[in-house]
Amino acid sequence: MDTVQHPSATWEAVSNGIVFYRRQQLYTLPGKLPNIADYLIAGCKNGGPIALMRDTSKLVALGRGGPAFSKSQIQVYSPAGEGLLLFSWDQGRIVRFGWTFDERLVVLNEEGVYRLYDLQGDYQQFSLGNEAAELGIIDARIHENGLVALTGSLTLLEVKDWEGGRPLAFANPGISEPPHSWAVIPPDQSISRHVEVLLSVDATILTVDNLESTDQRVARGPFVHVSPSPNGKFLALLTFSGLLWVVSSDFQRELVVLDTATVGAEGPVNQVEWCGNDAVLVTWNDLASLILPSRDNLAGETLRYLYFGTTFVVTEADGARVIGQDVCDFIQKVPASSVSIFRPGSTSSSAILFAAWESFVQRSPKADESIRSIRSDLAAAVNECIDAAGHEWDPHWQRKLLSAAKFGWGFLDLYNPTDFIAMGQALKVLNAVRFYEIGIPLTYSEYQYVSPAHLINRLTSRNLHLLAIRVSSFLSLKPDIVLKHWASVKIARSKSSAVDGEDDEVCRLIVDKFEKLGGGEVSYADIARRAWEVGRTGLATKLLDHETRASDQVPLLLTMKEDKLALVKAVDSGDTDLVYHVLLHLHKRLPLGSFFKLIEDGGDQLAPASKLLQVYAREQNREMLRDFYYSDDRRVESATLALDEAAQMTDPHAMMTAVNAAEKFFSEDKDRPFEAKMMNESVRLLALQQQYEKDSDGKVKFFGQSVSETIRTCISNGMSKKADRVKSEFKVPDKRFWYLKLHALTAMRDFEALDAFARSRRSPIGYEAFVRHLVEAGHLKEAASYVVRCDSPKRVGLYVLCEDWRAAGRECKERGDKKGIEQLRKSCPNSLIARELEQLMASMK
């Protein structure tokens, strides 16, 4: 009834029918690939492309392989046989090439130079260093996240992470001739979490890492093939005599010992590769043989797959990809869920569910019966159907299995369909990328392992932007990566600005697309950087205008040496930290003169930057600030700076010099005569103070005081002559002088001198000030003596202030102020005084 082949049709049973292996044909590629027997090949994991280079050690029949190549050429094909890339190599002899995790081709030559090619042919070039170049590289092993190179002196160098980092030397294995064969276990699969190298030397295997070299004391060698399994736990070794030996990687547990001659193939073994972690695939011309460990036979079990001509095997995490002349196959252990559903005669609940669904489609009542019989296991059966759908390649069977799952969950009370939906989405994506024009035969478990984002990266690196953007929107991932890649390709492809309008055109295109698809959240800075890197400065600037985040914008402008623009943008952003970033950067790079010029020319627009520079320089770099003010003729600021410095100085002489400098600056500015005069006074004062200190043998400190303080100090140290001199020299007004003297003398309690001073002439501040100040200082008695000299109407109040009630009373009496006395009597503190006041009152009558 089904025209489509049943899944189990391609299965082959091993281990007494418990385990099955299947060979799934992925693509047919008749005539698409050159004769792969003549080529060195490197395959990329996770359904990636293969790279081919002519094997110069092999003879080629003239006229068959097309034109003869004088130079090395590397061709890259997708697993479906579509040519992706072709480039020629003009450097030293290539010793090895391989693939990184993100699908870049690593090509290493004998001089230790390696390049990372992306699928567009753009490359980054790095070197293993001078030493490696001198010694020469004779071989290397490349894994997904690094490489290990074997130098001419038979030492090992490791490179990690494809960032061009310095190579690390491994422990010296101490061998005298190149190993017969060797392999590396990548860091994420070794026990030590560092790269381990396995060298086949003489009869044994040396395990080398960056600390030590260990002899594993094996006697079966030497080996021509060393192949670690994908999870690093097992090794497959092949001796010269054709003995295949599969052991755990610590050489403790033997799994298979098999003489490959018994398989019945002719010629030498081409490859020993793993098929998943459970089986080893050994290939000859015309034959691939799958060898599995068996419980009861050390020779294991063998499955034979016939191919025409040479094949190439790429190990995958859950199987092996076999690329033959006409076909690309995937050999895989059948996943448990598929076995449980499709194994002939299976009675598992999922098989029954599937059968029930088929009956249901045929409107057969058996459906109900079947469902009833697995009621208790129904949930598990549904999950198994979903899982099995993921492992089927054919959309027909995927659909069937998912329908069966859906049918099954209709009988469940509660079911969370998240897994179902996720699987549906994943399959839709997987089927799309497996399409032969795209050619990424990714399995479901690999898809789970590498993440959807990685898949999108791979699509964009193939310039499949439309598919990538659809996939990412389908999976609701952010479209940034795709858009950015698209834009940078767009920039690289568009013609370099021959016409002025070109830049605008490209910029508009990119901005339109970004705003439509990215929701305005895509950063333009990266793309602008890209444009700048390819020499499109104009375009880069235009793109940067669209960047809203100044913090992204400014650093690029700086690297583009668009100094002024960078500064303007930073100022506009209002982020002072960013302004500092630019200023400090420019200060380092530009000569001081042009740095200042840049800021000064900016005018009002750059005023905030100029202000910030001053704030910074005032604290950290005064020399620069001085230069800055000087170059801009800012006299007042220069003077202020000099004063500021003066304030921090302790050495009198230096301080005077600084103030002098300030005076000079002020005098150069015609609008600042007042300030210049003041500074002149200041210097004179300092000189005078120095003089006074000398006169007093340094006992009295004057230096740095203000004029008023100087006068006060003079008075309190009994140097009234000197005080007078200061007064006349600095034209101190009488009023201030009198207050100063009053305060100073009061503080000294020198009331006689105060009295003499008060009588020296008529007080310019009046005598009320005397009274009030003395009262405030608590000298009531002395204060009272000055009341007489005050204006008569105020005297009563002042006496009260001095708490001289009697005098106040007398004052009232003299003036005949009865009411005043009455008032006094009411407010006086004790009855004694009150009585006296009453007497006074009485006497007035």
Add this chain to the structure above:
Amino acid sequence: MAAASASASDAQTSYGIERDNEPRLDVELLKDTARKALIDTLNAVNGVKTLVLDPTLAGPLGLVTEVALLKHHGVDKMFWLEPGPLTSTTTNVVYLCRPLIKYVKIIADQVKAHIRESQKHRYTLFLVPRVSTLVSRILEEEGILGDITISSYNLQFIPIADDVISLENDNAFKELWVDGDETVIYNSALALNSLQKVYGRFPRILGKGDYASRLATLLTKSLPDQPSPCLIDEFIGLKNSHVELPVSLLTLPAAPNPSNPNATPSGSASVTPLINEKTKKHHLSTTTDPLLTELRDLNFSSVGKRLSRVAHRLDEDYKARLQAKTVAQLRDFVGKLGGLQGEHQALRLHTGLSEMLSLKTRTELFNKSLEVQQNLLASYEVSAQISAIEDMIAQGASMQAVVRLLCLASITNGGIKAKSLDSVKRELLQAYGYNYLPLLLSLAAPPLAILLPNPLPISAAPTVAGNKYPFIALRKSLRLLIDDNPEALEEVENDISYTYSGYAPISIRLVQCVAQKSGVISNPAEKSSADDGDGKGKGSSARKLHAHPIVGWKGFEDVLGTIPGKTFDIAHKVPASTNSTASSVASLMRPHEQTTTTAVFFLGGCTYTEIAALRWVSRQNKGRKFLIVTTGIVSGNSLIDSIANTGKNLSATKDANTPSV
């Protein structure tokens, strides 16, 4: 709180009840965020650590956390970040400071000293509120960048009262207006953004001033498409601008020092030195001290009266004991006793405080400065005021007070006559030292330009001339000065000018231009008291007008135009999806129930008096609450000090007072 303990019949406390009834923005949320961030920051460093703290951060940190919490998170010892060697017994040394160059240098010195003595420490530097290139550059220049891990502690707005949140950046004004360092604007924008994240987007931004408009641009630009969850704030008025700022700040100092004595403590953890003399440290806050709520916004002339009223009430309450006849009454009384005693204590504290203050307010110099100030505001005999200022110099008044009055004179009269200005300046320099010349220069330099000769010299920059402040015109159009009629003042407390004994701060008038238009033109209380004749029984809540919706500067464009600095009004488009539902809900609720909150942001700092005045405005209308947002609390003296760059000494004395955090 206050109202609950006071007798409810007292008309003047009744507003307290009302205020509590209307929902208010929960600013405690910000405190919790800040505390959690601090803990995360501390936990980022493993193990026991020595904390070295920027002294200016102590106050703000004290508001969000306490010492025990720090100890709990591995802080072993704490030191101020001060010059000099640091002795630490732990391997981890954690520095917490603002990204100022002077601090970085101290840190560099300490680290280098340790290296010399070959002490091994792990250094972590937490910068508030974010990391800065400048700091890493300086550390690089000092050669120790590799030894220090730099990270950030994002301390933003801190609630210092239930309606005031602050960045607690004391130097904001100076950095902005003197140095031209716009970091504050950017940090404010960041902080306001996080505020928007918590409380929803500001639907409308109004403001005045060049720097304010810059801030608004940053605010609108940095958030191109942020979904707005719900709209709590109705709008934000970004105040404090070019010239308006100096006036509002400089005028206040005269009256405010004394007028807000009780408010001072409510802010930071440190109280004035006056209290310290008692060797007792009081952390006064409205939550613990009901009296403070009543007193903090009062003019100093009425504080005494209010205190005596409370005293009388307390006395009566105590007397109630004598009337207690039954056992039940006695029990009631004993139950109340605890509360009464608490109040008693508070009363004693405040009486003590106001006594100390009244000593200060009674001095001759204080009265003189007050007189000069009021005269200047009224432009009364200006030249006589200048010579009065000169007299004050002679009498030894404080530098800050003199400079403040000079600036006031310059602003209110558009400059001081060149000749007398020079002579006053000369007096000033002679009396206080020539080292204050830079201060005078910075005051005269644009964009501050608040100490100018009149007429301006021809050579002066055109910007200075253009930015001249039309104080006299404004005084009329904005009704800045109200006759200081003592009876009206004390009893009716009817206009915001009450807080300044007759002067209305311009900044608050501008807020009124937006939020309470009637308040600017005439006195709303007078009107309502006229209505009151027949409706006394209705109670105060019925009398209050409902706040009108925000419609921008409408009606006051002309006045605003005369004030230098940009005026702006940005209304945000509310995303269509939320719009429909939000507006329908709003239209349903608008007339009565809905209370909107209006955030008023002061860039550069605001004074306690401005806060008091704003509270007054919010009390007059129902349906609108003000959230006062500021970069820091300032006073006239602190401004002058920061410009004179005596900040260092100031902070040193402050240290002595701050309780260790």
